[in-house]
Amino acid sequence: TTTNALDALSQEGLSEEPVMQQEKEAMVSGGGSTWDVTGVGVRKQQQRRRRRPRMKTNRHGHQSDDREEEEEENEDNNNSGGGSCERQREHPFIVTEPGEVARGKKNGLDYLFHLYEQCREFLIQVQNIAKDRGEKCPTKVTNQVFRYAKKAGASYINKPKMRHYVHCYALHCLDEQVSNELRRAFKERGENVGAWRQACYKPLVAIAARQGWDIDAIFNAHPRLSIWYVPTKLRQLCHAERNSHGAAASTSVSIGNTHLPF
Amino acid sequence: TTTNALDALSQEGLSEEPVMQQEKEAMVSGGGSTWDVTGVGVRKQQQRRRRRPRMKTNRHGHQSDDREEEEEENEDNNNSGGGSCERQREHPFIVTEPGEVARGKKNGLDYLFHLYEQCREFLIQVQNIAKDRGEKCPTKVTNQVFRYAKKAGASYINKPKMRHYVHCYALHCLDEQVSNELRRAFKERGENVGAWRQACYKPLVAIAARQGWDIDAIFNAHPRLSIWYVPTKLRQLCHAERNSHGAAASTSVSIGNTHLPF
DNA sequence: AGAAGGACCAGTGGTCCGTA
DNA sequence: AGAAGGACCAGTGGTCCGTA
Numbered sequence: 001t002t003t004n005a006l007d008a009l010s011q012e013g014l015s016e017e018p019v020m021q022q023e024k025e026a027m028v029s030g031g032g033s034t035w036d037v038t039g040v041g042v043r044k045q046q047q048r049r050r051r052r053p054r055m056k057t058n059r060h061g062h063q064s065d066d067r068e069e070e071e072e073e074n075e076d077n078n079n080s081g082g083g084s085c086e087r088q089r090e091h092p093f094i095v096t097e098p099g100e101v102a103r104g105k106k107n108g109l110d111y112l113f114h115l116y117e118q119c120r121e122f123l124i125q126v127q128n129i130a131k132d133r134g135e136k137c138p139t140k141v142t143n144q145v146f147r148y149a150k151k152a153g154a155s156y157i158n159k160p161k162m163r164h165y166v167h168c169y170a171l172h173c174l175d176e177q178v179s180n181e182l183r184r185a186f187k188e189r190g191e192n193v194g195a196w197r198q199a200c201y202k203p204l205v206a207i208a209a210r211q212g213w214d215i216d217a218i219f220n221a222h223p224r225l226s227i228w229y230v231p232t233k234l235r236q237l238c239h240a241e242r243n244s245h246g247a248a249a250s251t252s253v254s255i256g257n258t259h260l261p262f
Numbered sequence: 263t264t265t266n267a268l269d270a271l272s273q274e275g276l277s278e279e280p281v282m283q284q285e286k287e288a289m290v291s292g293g294g295s296t297w298d299v300t301g302v303g304v305r306k307q308q309q310r311r312r313r314r315p316r317m318k319t320n321r322h323g324h325q326s327d328d329r330e331e332e333e334e335e336n337e338d339n340n341n342s343g344g345g346s347c348e349r350q351r352e353h354p355f356i357v358t359e360p361g362e363v364a365r366g367k368k369n370g371l372d373y374l375f376h377l378y379e380q381c382r383e384f385l386i387q388v389q390n391i392a393k394d395r396g397e398k399c400p401t402k403v404t405n406q407v408f409r410y411a412k413k414a415g416a417s418y419i420n421k422p423k424m425r426h427y428v429h430c431y432a433l434h435c436l437d438e439q440v441s442n443e444l445r446r447a448f449k450e451r452g453e454n455v456g457a458w459r460q461a462c463y464k465p466l467v468a469i470a471a472r473q474g475w476d477i478d479a480i481f482n483a484h485p486r487l488s489i490w491y492v493p494t495k496l497r498q499l500c501h502a503e504r505n506s507h508g509a510a511a512s513t514s515v516s517i518g519n520t521h522l523p524f
Numbered sequence: 525a526g527a528a529g530g531a532c533c534a535g536t537g538g539t540c541c542g543t544a
Numbered sequence: 545a546g547a548a549g550g551a552c553c554a555g556t557g558g559t560c561c562g563t564a
Contacts, residue, residue: 092527134501160529239396422549
C-alpha cells in the first residue's frame with residue numbers, strides 16, 4: 001500500500017553503469033528496493049570538486065556545470081538542475097505522509113528513507129570489493145562508502161545529511177507504525193522538518209526503555225539499521241532517561257516531561 | 263603446568279591503586295590472570311612526557327628521573343630502572359620455551375603474551391567506564407585503551423609493540439600446541455625473536471586455509487583474540503595464499519614454498 | 525526563518541625510522 | 545646487528561557554520 005511505484009520524481013537516479021571500471025567486476029548489487037529507479041539519466045562527471053586545497057574562506061567557484069540537461073518524462077521537477085547553471089543543492093525535505101509525493105521544489109520523507117537504503121547498497125558493494133581484494137571490510141557506512149557513492153554518481157548523498165536524520169530512519173525501521181503516525185500528525189499540524197526530526201527522539205527512547213536501554217544492541221539487532229552509527233544525541237538521551245527513571249522497574253518506564261537536556 | 267607462578271620478575275607491576283580517582287568506581291576488573299602480580303611497587307609519576315609539542319628532531323630530554331628506586335625481592339632484575347637515571351626501554355624479548363623465565367636483561371615470551379592479557383583487562387575497564395557513562399563502547403584495543411593503560415601506570419605497554427606481535431599471540435590463542443613447539447624449535451636453533459616472529463605467520467595461514475580463509479572470522483570467533491585488529495600483513499598473506507592455491511579444494515591446501523610477498 | 529552540505533578538527537589506525 | 549617505541553601521517557567520525 002505504501003509502496004506504490006512512487007517513481008522517484010527525478011531523484012538524481014543512479015546511472016546504469018555507475019561505477020569505476022576497476023571495481024565493476026566486484027559489484028554484486030544489494031537487491032533492489034521498491035524505490036529503485038532503473039534507467040534514469042546518465043551522470044558521469046562528478047569527480048570534479050573533490051580535492052580543493054581546502055580554503056577556509058568562501059568558494060564561489062562558479063564553474064559552469066557542463067553536464068547534459070536531460071531530465072526525463074517529468075516536468076514536475078523535484079530536484080536539482082531545473083534549468084541551468086551550477087550544480088544545485090538538493091531540495092529541502094518536507095514532512096510527507098507515507099506514500100505521499102512531495103510537490104514543488106521539495107523532497108518527501110519516503111525519499112529520505114530511500115537514501116538510507118541506497119547507502120546500504122553502496123556499503124554492500126564496498127564490502128564485496130574489499131572481500132575480493134582481501135582488505136579490511138567495513139561493517140558500517142563509513143567515509144569510504146560516502147566517497148564511493150559520490151564516485152558512483154550519487155552526488156546527492158553526503159555524510160552530514162545522512163548522519164542528521166539517522167534516528168528518523170531508525171524509528172522507521174524499528175516501529176514503522178509509530179513512525180507513520182508521527183509523520184501524519186506532524187504533516188497535519190503543518191510542522192517543518194526540523195520539528196518532526198526532533199520529535200523522532202522520544203519514541204526511540206521509549207523503545208530503548210522497553211529493551212533495557214541498550215541502544216547499541218537495538219541498532220545492531222536490526223539488519224538495515226546495524227550499518228549506521230548510533231547518533232550521539234540519541235545515545236545521550238537514552239543515558240539521561242535511564243538515569244532519571246529506570247532505577248526502579250525495568251519495564252514500562254514512563255517517558256514523561258522530564259528535563260531532556262536538549 | 264606452564265602456568266606456575268612465574269612471578270613476573272619485576273615486570274613493572276601495576277600498583278594497587280593504578281587509576282585516576284574519577285574512574286575508580288567504574289573499575290570492575292577483568293578477572294586476574296595467572297600472571298597477576300599484586301602489590302608490586304607504586305608508580306605514580308608516568309603522566310609526564312606525554313604531550314610534548316611534537317618536535318620532529320631529537321629529544322635528549324635528559325630529565326633525571328625522580329622516581330623511587332624500590333625494586334623488590336629480586337636482584338635478577340629483568341626490567342628497567344636497574345640502577346639509576348632515566349626511564350629505560352623495556353628489555354628486548356628472547357625466544358623462551360613455555361614456562362621458561364628469561365635471565366639477564368631480557369624478557370620471555372610468556373611475559374609477551376601476558377601483556378596481551380593485560381591489555382584485555384584494560385579494555386574491559388574502559389568498556390565498563392563507557393557503559394557507565396552512556397558513551398560509545400570500544401570493542402577493540404584502541405588508542406584510548408593504550409592511553410588508559412599508560413595513565414594506569416602500565417607504561418611498558420605501547421601500541422607499536424603490541425601491534426608488532428599480535429599474530430604471535432594469535433597463534434598462541436588458536437593453537438597453543440603448535441605455538442609451543444615453534445618456540446621450542448626456535449629456541450633450540452638459537453634463533454632471535456625476529457625470526458620466531460616471522461615464523462608465526464605460516465601456521466596461522468595454514469589455520470586460515472582450513473577454515474575458509476576468513477581470518478577476520480577466525481579472530482572474531484576467539485574470545486581473547488577478537489579484541490585485536492587483524493594485522494595487515496597476516497591479512498595479505500592469507501589473501502595471497504588463497505589466490506595462489508585454494509581455487510581447487512577448500513580443505514588441506516598445502517602451504518608450500520610459494521613466493522610469499524614478504 | 526529553516527535547511528543542505530563543504531569544510532574543518534580532534535583524535536584513530538597504522539607503522540616508520542631515529543634511537544639505544 | 546636486532547629490537548623497542550616516540551612520533552608521525554593519511555584518512556576517520558563527527559558536526560559546525562558559512563551558504564543559499
